[in-house]
Amino acid sequence: MFICTQSRPHGGRPACGLRGGPELLAALREAVASRPDLWDVAVTGCECLGPCFDGPNAVVYPDGVWYAGAGPSDVADLVDEHLTGGRPVARLVYSFADEDDGDG
């Protein structure tokens, strides 16, 4: 699972680094590290994922499921429902349907 922690100068395009990306990354890392059964799940910070205005952004592979706007209070659901149960957390899933030609 990749979580954007991109920083940008204040006042321009928003950046996940100022929208809770680092806090989401830290909370997810702690939660996954406390679960031995999730030893094969990697939680990794990354640079820009694209939909900056809806961040913090994250993407789970190999599932190909994108999340936007999640915070530390969502971590339990992300871990229990998606990373453990394989069911994406619908209220947090990000759709690119309105952003491009539908291929994304």
Next chain:
Amino acid sequence: MFICTQSRPHGGRPACGLRGGPELLAALREAVASRPDLWDVAVTGCECLGPCFDGPNAVVYPDGVWYAGAGPSDVADLVDEHLTGGRPVARLVYSFADEDDGDG
């Protein structure tokens, strides 16, 4: 495509940030940006991917293909063969077979 640019203090565990990760990321970004047909390919820096001793590490999703030890001179093959043609560049593909129980 995620490319690790993780930095670490010199002298400890190796880090892709000192093994050419940033240079690989920059070269891939430039190559992909020059190819309008690859508009839907994102090249993104990331933190640690794991196999630090063989870095710089990279992973292509949704394919789930990992690369290790690639450099700027490999970018043309990565772009032409894999990102365009869908055929992983065999000489650079990283296998986890010797690192865990075979599930990775």
